[in-house]
Amino acid sequence: MKRTIMVTIIVVLGAIGIATSWRRFATAAVPPGAEQVVHITAKRFEYTPSEITLKKGVPVILELTALDRDHGFKVPEFGIRADLKPGEVARVRIVPDHTGRFEFRCDVFCGDGHEDMAGEIVVVD
Amino acid sequence: MTRHLDRREFIQLAGLATAGVAGVVFSSGLRGVSFAAGKGRAEDFMFLQMSDLHWGFAGPAVNPDADGTLDKAIAHVNALPHQPDFIVFTGDLTHTTDDPQERRKRLAHVRDAVGKLKVKKQRYLAGEHDASLDRAEAFKEFFGETRYTFDHKGVHFIVLDNVSDPTGKLGDDQIQWLRADLAKHDKEAPIVVLTHRPLFDLAPDWDWATGDGSAAIEALMPYEYVTVFYGHIHQEHHQLTGHIPHHAAKGLMFPLPAPHSVPKKAPIPWDAANPYRGLGFRTIESQSGGDEYALTEQSVEKA
Numbered sequence: 303m304k305r306t307i308m309v310t311i312i313v314v315l316g317a318i319g320i321a322t323s324w325r326r327f328a329t330a331a332v333p334p335g336a337e338q339v340v341h342i343t344a345k346r347f348e349y350t351p352s353e354i355t356l357k358k359g360v361p362v363i364l365e366l367t368a369l370d371r372d373h374g375f376k377v378p379e380f381g382i383r384a385d386l387k388p389g390e391v392a393r394v395r396i397v398p399d400h401t402g403r404f405e406f407r408c409d410v411f412c413g414d415g416h417e418d419m420a421g422e423i424v425v426v427d
Numbered sequence: 428m429t430r431h432l433d434r435r436e437f438i439q440l441a442g443l444a445t446a447g448v449a450g451v452v453f454s455s456g457l458r459g460v461s462f463a464a465g466k467g468r469a470e471d472f473m474f475l476q477m478s479d480l481h482w483g484f485a486g487p488a489v490n491p492d493a494d495g496t497l498d499k500a501i502a503h504v505n506a507l508p509h510q511p512d513f514i515v516f517t518g519d520l521t522h523t524t525d526d527p528q529e530r531r532k533r534l535a536h537v538r539d540a541v542g543k544l545k546v547k548k549q550r551y552l553a554g555e556h557d558a559s560l561d562r563a564e565a566f567k568e569f570f571g572e573t574r575y576t577f578d579h580k581g582v583h584f585i586v587l588d589n590v591s592d593p594t595g596k597l598g599d600d601q602i603q604w605l606r607a608d609l610a611k612h613d614k615e616a617p618i619v620v621l622t623h624r625p626l627f628d629l630a631p632d633w634d635w636a637t638g639d640g641s642a643a644i645e646a647l648m649p650y651e652y653v654t655v656f657y658g659h660i661h662q663e664h665h666q667l668t669g670h671i672p673h674h675a676a677k678g679l680m681f682p683l684p685a686p687h688s689v690p691k692k693a694p695i696p697w698d699a700a701n702p703y704r705g706l707g708f709r710t711i712e713s714q715s716g717g718d719e720y721a722l723t724e725q726s727v728e729k730a
């Protein structure tokens with residue numbers, strides 16, 4: 303996709319119903335437990351955790367949930383974005399192939415502080 | 428002092444603008460290619476652009492006169508020797524708030540403040556601060572629709588809304604609407620597009636873009652005389668996409684740094700030695716039947 307990092311957005315699912323089909327897909331795609339899952343929550347005006355350290359070349363699945371209202375998740379260098387909605391889990395698969403620090407930020411206007419709603423993905427060797 | 432720019436010179440304008448050259452004339456489209464086509468289509472007139480009032484913002488380090496800046500700008504407009512035909516407000520009339528009551532209070536204040544302008548013909552656009560938390564519900568109560576068209580002395584004005592959707596998109600519906608509106612006009616019609624966010628990718632990582640702005644630009648491309656005026660970035664900026672010039676206006680609360688000039692976008696602190704620096708409004712003279720626009724940057728206070 304983009305310059306530095308190969309990224310696949312797997313799916314953004316509505317809460318319960320589709321969750322099963324996701325699990326089936328995940329099971330089929332990779333052996334159980336083979337991929338690290340990182341949970342990230344978003345609420346005005348922060349992500350928790352706000353810094354995620356990943357290992358170069360190791361695929362990871364980000365599971366993102368909004369706690370209070372709609373937010374966005376955008377990593378410009380990766381060329382990815384996702385909509386985060388309360389009660390839903392957005393899943394993004396990343397295979398970092400470059401080390402460095404990459405900012406992610408909210409791109410759904412969420413109030414006074416929206417501009418500062420950001421975090422970093424740190425990719426190490 | 429007034430300078431005319433051809434398309435080659437356009438790019439250098441930022442330098443001129445920062446050098447304080449007032450009254451720079453931009454061609455609106457493919458002038459020189461079909462120069463003669465533009466003659467006699469529209470009467471000359473002047474309008475005024477005010478943007479990013481951010482009423483309700485508080486931050487003394489950024490603007491210690493947050494409550495007084497707008498009134499000073501209004502007094503300056505009222506004192507202009509030539510009053511504009513009309514005034515456009517290109518969004519962020521208020522600073523955002525989570526409280527719907529407070530939002531309405533701020534909108535009401537702006538409505539009353541701009542009521543003191545001598546020029547009563549006014550057109551309003553929403554910014555994301557006004558509209559993104561409630562899809563423009565409160566804004567519409569005070570200032571009406573967020574997308575519309577109007578005509579003035581032969582120039583067709585199109586107001587686009589890229590803020591009611593909190594993701595900063597126009598949406599397919601609006602793009603269809605734009606296409607349908609454009610289809611009613613011939614390719615040589617003088618057209619002005621007013622919008623809050625830039626339609627092109629000025630700095631998407633700073634939120635200085637419109638998600639699907641390229642679709643709007645594509646729809647505008649076949650039209651020879653199109654000029655876009657917008658706000659949102661709180662500074663003067665001029666850029667071409669193909670033959671279409673895009674002009675950003677200064678704000679009236681706090682200036683923002685040039686795109687990607689600093690690692691993190693943040694308001695430029697108040698400069699006590701140069702109060703109101705980086706703030707202001709502009710007058711826009713439509714000349715040569717909508718072929719050219721003379722932009723004059725004005726300071727908050729009368730010089």
Ligand SMILES: [Cu+2]
Pocket residue numbers: 518519554555556623658659660
């Ligand atoms: Cu804005």
Ligand SMILES: [Fe+2]
Pocket residue numbers: 479481518519554556659660661678
């Ligand atoms: Fe603004």
